[in-house]
Amino acid sequence: MSNKFKHVLVTGGTGYVGSLLVPQLLEQGYKVSVYDTMYFGDERLFPKSPQVKAIKGDIRDTDSLFEAMAGVDAVINLACISNDASFELDEKLSTTINLDAFEPMVIAAKKAGVKRFVYASSSSVYGVSESPDVTEDHPLVPLTLYNKYKGMCEPLLFKHQSKDFVCVVIRPATLCGYAPRQRLDLSVNILTNHAINAGKITVFGGSQKRPNLHVQDMCDLYKLLLTVDDAKIAGQTFNAGFQNLSIMEIAQIAKRVVQEEFAGKGEIPIVTTPTDDIRSYHVNSDKIQRMLGFKSYKSAWFMCHRIREAMSPDAKAGPLGGPGKTLESDETFVGGKAKNAHKNKPIPPKRPVFCGMKPTCTSHRGVRPTIFISFLPAQRFRSCNALRRRSNWPTRPWHSRKIA
Numbered sequence: 001m002s003n004k005f006k007h008v009l010v011t012g013g014t015g016y017v018g019s020l021l022v023p024q025l026l027e028q029g030y031k032v033s034v035y036d037t038m039y040f041g042d043e044r045l046f047p048k049s050p051q052v053k054a055i056k057g058d059i060r061d062t063d064s065l066f067e068a069m070a071g072v073d074a075v076i077n078l079a080c081i082s083n084d085a086s087f088e089l090d091e092k093l094s095t096t097i098n099l100d101a102f103e104p105m106v107i108a109a110k111k112a113g114v115k116r117f118v119y120a121s122s123s124s125v126y127g128v129s130e131s132p133d134v135t136e137d138h139p140l141v142p143l144t145l146y147n148k149y150k151g152m153c154e155p156l157l158f159k160h161q162s163k164d165f166v167c168v169v170i171r172p173a174t175l176c177g178y179a180p181r182q183r184l185d186l187s188v189n190i191l192t193n194h195a196i197n198a199g200k201i202t203v204f205g206g207s208q209k210r211p212n213l214h215v216q217d218m219c220d221l222y223k224l225l226l227t228v229d230d231a232k233i234a235g236q237t238f239n240a241g242f243q244n245l246s247i248m249e250i251a252q253i254a255k256r257v258v259q260e261e262f263a264g265k266g267e268i269p270i271v272t273t274p275t276d277d278i279r280s281y282h283v284n285s286d287k288i289q290r291m292l293g294f295k296s297y298k299s300a301w302f303m304c305h306r307i308r309e310a311m312s313p314d315a316k317a318g319p320l321g322g323p324g325k326t327l328e329s330d331e332t333f334v335g336g337k338a339k340n341a342h343k344n345k346p347i348p349p350k351r352p353v354f355c356g357m358k359p360t361c362t363s364h365r366g367v368r369p370t371i372f373i374s375f376l377p378a379q380r381f382r383s384c385n386a387l388r389r390r391s392n393w394p395t396r397p398w399h400s401r402k403i404a
Helices: 016-027 062-067 083-089 091-100 101-110 146-157 187-198 215-226 248-261 286-292 299-310 386-389
Strands: 007-011 031-036 052-056 074-077 115-118 166-172 174-176 201-204 207-213 236-240 244-246 270-275 332-334 337-339
Touching: 007 016, 016 031, 016 215, 031 062, 062 074, 062 101, 062 201, 083 091, 083 146, 083 236, 091 101, 091 146, 101 115, 101 146, 115 146, 115 201, 115 215, 146 166, 174 187, 187 201, 187 207, 187 248, 201 248, 215 236, 215 286, 236 286, 244 248, 248 270
Parallel strands: 007 031, 007 074, 031 052, 074 115, 115 166, 166 236, 174 207, 201 270
Antiparallel strands: 207 244, 332 337
16 A cells, blocks of 8 residues: 655654654655754664665754755654753753744745644643543643643644645653663653662652553554544644553552562662652543544553563563564553563564673673663664774773672
């Protein structure tokens, strides 16, 4: 079946979502242009293909962005300063990126002949709500500038909605799960990381309700939005989430998953600490299921387990792309146990993978697995030695903690 659109531009395409989405768009036959500053990744995240073009650029450079949009049929806008902590490092700079650059980008897209514009807003625009079900009509009560600007960009987009320029807004829940350009500042991810690498889970607050959405579900939704009829999405806003859990509930799931899979770790304590982040809301995603047929089935248990697989010292590759066991996508954490757990289906090897401290890497024998976060491109290499050669790092290993 031929695609409704031929050429898709993804802004911020070398980030967390884009690193997973772009290869899947290529597999579906789209020509893809990626427009990104490439601070955290580059074209090496994607398969070598004449169908993908990585353009290093800043969304504030409207002229360069307009040139990149030549021949583009649809835009998926992911580019932004993507969390409150990063935003607050330089609020003036962040404002120029998350707010000031947005409408000029929309105008450039319309002028370039783009037919569909998909905007990634955020469910955090709801701030704090006692409503048992926060629907798309709920008042926006943002608590930070990041949340506020996400909400302010929505009407700026719809101002340019027309028959030939279809605009749609998605308010995704907090994303989680593994992607080639991994993020560990997200609720499920960071709590699972704490359990594995720190031996304890630190919960900030704990009572806040947060909806969650697996990053693969997010990619599936973006792919769906490229296929549906204009009439179903034109000028529409959709919540996109799955489980609404408290931070403490997520921590308890992460604890159980890691304790079951790393029996030698023993009891993993959960430590609570006060927080200024009081965002709390129970998002209702019935509209997107009713109108588009989209529904996520990936539970928090599944999300924690996939992150655990990526961090496992004895996994030959797991979800990184090589052989290794994986889980079914519709597993559900029911009554404290996983439904349909451990199908042990192998994933065929596709590409070289970052060694992830595997036993087969001689540089990693006798060391504890750790999580690596840097500003280097999130490329996957066969060994840590390759990483050091590519990045001109010193020869002393960066993972020198011995196993106790």
